[in-house]
Amino acid sequence: MTAxxxxxxxxxxxxxxIGTSIGLxxxxxxxxxxLQDVDPAKATLAAELGAGRDVDPPAxxxxxxxxxxxxxxxxxxxxxxxxxxxxxxxxVGSVKLAPLRALTGSGYDLARYVGGHPIxxxxxxxxxxxxxxxxxxxxxxxxPHEASTPAAVRVVDxxxxxxxxxxxxTSAEEHDTAVARTSHLPYVMAVLTAASLSxxxxxxxxxxxxxxxxxxxxADSDPALWSQILRRNAEPVRQLLVDVAADINELLSAxxxxxxxxxxxxxxxxxxxxxxxxxxIYPAGDQxxxxxPG
Amino acid sequence: MTAxxxxxxxxxxxxxxIGTSIGLxxxxxxxxxxLQDVDPAKATLAAELGAGRDVDPPAxxxxxxxxxxxxxxxxxxxxxxxxxxxxxxxxVGSVKLAPLRALTGSGYDLARYVGGHPIxxxxxxxxxxxxxxxxxxxxxxxxPHEASTPAAVRVVDxxxxxxxxxxxxTSAEEHDTAVARTSHLPYVMAVLTAASLSxxxxxxxxxxxxxxxxxxxxADSDPALWSQILRRNAEPVRQLLVDVAADINELLSAxxxxxxxxxxxxxxxxxxxxxxxxxxIYPAGDQxxxxxPG
Numbered sequence: 001m002t003a004x005x006x007x008x009x010x011x012x013x014x015x016x017x018i019g020t021s022i023g024l025x026x027x028x029x030x031x032x033x034x035l036q037d038v039d040p041a042k043a044t045l046a047a048e049l050g051a052g053r054d055v056d057p058p059a060x061x062x063x064x065x066x067x068x069x070x071x072x073x074x075x076x077x078x079x080x081x082x083x084x085x086x087x088x089x090x091x092v093g094s095v096k097l098a099p100l101r102a103l104t105g106s107g108y109d110l111a112r113y114v115g116g117h118p119i120x121x122x123x124x125x126x127x128x129x130x131x132x133x134x135x136x137x138x139x140x141x142x143x144p145h146e147a148s149t150p151a152a153v154r155v156v157d158x159x160x161x162x163x164x165x166x167x168x169x170t171s172a173e174e175h176d177t178a179v180a181r182t183s184h185l186p187y188v189m190a191v192l193t194a195a196s197l198s199x200x201x202x203x204x205x206x207x208x209x210x211x212x213x214x215x216x217x218x219a220d221s222d223p224a225l226w227s228q229i230l231r232r233n234a235e236p237v238r239q240l241l242v243d244v245a246a247d248i249n250e251l252l253s254a255x256x257x258x259x260x261x262x263x264x265x266x267x268x269x270x271x272x273x274x275x276x277x278x279x280x281i282y283p284a285g286d287q288x289x290x291x292x293p294g
Numbered sequence: 295m296t297a298x299x300x301x302x303x304x305x306x307x308x309x310x311x312i313g314t315s316i317g318l319x320x321x322x323x324x325x326x327x328x329l330q331d332v333d334p335a336k337a338t339l340a341a342e343l344g345a346g347r348d349v350d351p352p353a354x355x356x357x358x359x360x361x362x363x364x365x366x367x368x369x370x371x372x373x374x375x376x377x378x379x380x381x382x383x384x385x386v387g388s389v390k391l392a393p394l395r396a397l398t399g400s401g402y403d404l405a406r407y408v409g410g411h412p413i414x415x416x417x418x419x420x421x422x423x424x425x426x427x428x429x430x431x432x433x434x435x436x437x438p439h440e441a442s443t444p445a446a447v448r449v450v451d452x453x454x455x456x457x458x459x460x461x462x463x464t465s466a467e468e469h470d471t472a473v474a475r476t477s478h479l480p481y482v483m484a485v486l487t488a489a490s491l492s493x494x495x496x497x498x499x500x501x502x503x504x505x506x507x508x509x510x511x512x513a514d515s516d517p518a519l520w521s522q523i524l525r526r527n528a529e530p531v532r533q534l535l536v537d538v539a540a541d542i543n544e545l546l547s548a549x550x551x552x553x554x555x556x557x558x559x560x561x562x563x564x565x566x567x568x569x570x571x572x573x574x575i576y577p578a579g580d581q582x583x584x585x586x587p588g
Contacts, residue, residue, distance in 0.1 A: 119503040139500055168500045175501075181494070182502040186487050186509040188545065191568030192538050193483040196475055198567050200574040206433055206462045207469070208476040208575045209413040214508040215480040220572050223565035230561050234549040241549070244486050245542050248535050251482065255528040255535070267524050271517035273492050274485030278514050280494040281502045 005031035008062020019067035020130030023051030074102035115143035180236030299325035302356020313361035314424030317345025368396035409437035474530030
């Protein structure tokens with residue numbers, strides 16, 4: 001259950017998938033939502049879909065939600081803080097530390113800024129992919145920094161609840177390390193798996209099952225957007241890829257001709273670590289399951 | 295639509311997920327199915343679930359379906375050929391060349407043997423995971439070798455159709471190269487992704503979305519079974535992993551501090567190859583899709 005929105009008009013900067021979905025969710029709570037986009041046609045489409053109005057926002061705004069690609073985040077957050085001097089400002093970026101450093105480096109007073117990151121989305125993009133229920137029961141990282149005021153945090157918490165999501169409080173650094181594991185590495189691995197099929201024969205296409213479909217699904221996401229995400233969270237992702245490369249070397253030597261007869265545990269220890277990783281996230285072992293690994 | 299089964303009694307050797315599902319599907323077509331397993335309790339359970347009878351098969355059998363782990367395949371196929379001298383014998387193994395080589399090496403007449411591989415399954419195992427509809431509309435590789443008779447191929451084709459699956463005709467070598475890409479590599483990549491979460495913090499668990507869930511789902515599959523599959527298809531899998539390692543090196547150098555300012559295309563080319571791989575399998579770009587890459 002969510003209460004009616006009572007934190008004033010909301011400006012959504014960026015009318016893509018996430019911005020549009022937030023507008024749709026807030027409109028359900030009766031919020032007064034103003035949609036913007038560098039591409040005015042996108043804001044208009046989002047408005048037509050019911051996510052708010054594509055007119056200039058009033059001078060007094062309660063909350064600015066910055067929903068733009070990672071490279072634009074810091075700039076749009078600063079613009080929001082400057083344009084609406086009494087408003088809380090949050091964002092929905094997949095990376096939190098790099099923009100926070102850029103903001104801190106600007107010397108601007110960041111008391112009204114609180115970072116955010118809804119763990120929801122789609123490999124599709126644009127307003128048409130938006131949905132009011134996109135965030136329902138999903139985690140949404142709320143990421144205050146040391147200068148964020150408690151009042152600003154409360155408004156961002158209210159946004160999360162208004163969208164039906166679950167508040168996960170964390171720091172920018174912890175957030176980035178976590179999503180490197182839970183989101184950025186899975187994306188990269190899906191890409192590498194899909195890439196191996198880029199020259200697929202008709203037979204290979206015919207034999208692809210739902211194991212391939214599921215494992216590679218997120219590889220359909222926008223490469224330009226993800227390129228920014230990975231560059232802005234480069235170090236945690238790089239460390240994970242170094243570990244993956246070591247695991248691959250272990251598998252390669254276990255699969256080398258003759259390795260089986262020379263003894264050793266073969267590939268089994270790596271495979272068992274995979275099961276352990278699933279159990280760490282899904283202790284009951286019954287989530288994310290359906291038939292057919294292909 | 296499938297016709298009533300008219301190829302005589304069927305012996306299913308191995309009453310796990312696949313054997314039980316085949317029994318259930320054939321029973322729907324009125325086939326007389328005999329279930330076996332090294333663990334008699336499994337055959338009994340499969341029989342209780344309606345997949346056939348757990349009694350000794352008659353001397354005259356029309357088809358033997360060998361549904362045992364890769365390491366047991368060749369032995370059970372030979373046993374089937376010897377025990378039922380007029381019966382066609384097929385199997386459901388995920389790897390085709392290694393068992394075929396073992397069979398050929400045995401010197402036994404293989405005219406009545408035709409390999410098979412339904413591209414369906416589950417990360418769960420055992421009779422209880424079985425389902426009559428498991429193979430519905432799925433590809434099922436039918437893999438004759440040079441000595442297989444046309445009559446034997448027809449019986450195995452009939453099995454595939456009776457299970458509601460689609461016949462994909464191929465050779466053992468082509469099959470193994472294809473599934474290395476479409477199934478074995480995706481499994482390994484899911485394992486490596488999941489393994490990176492084996493020491494997950496509560497925050498990391500809280501932030502795992504459906505991107506992680508989907509990308510790692512098949513990592514839940516039985517490591518002992520997969521260990522056999524990978525060893526028996528070691529060379530194609532090894533070659534793919536060498537390519538993945540090269541892609542990872544490309545990403546690592548693009549993500550190295552300073553790489554961005556030194557120019558270069560960064561991670562984008564690899565990410566775009568991922569999209570190309572998805573398009574190679576799903577030209578319309580609308581399969582395997584649902585919300586939330588996490």
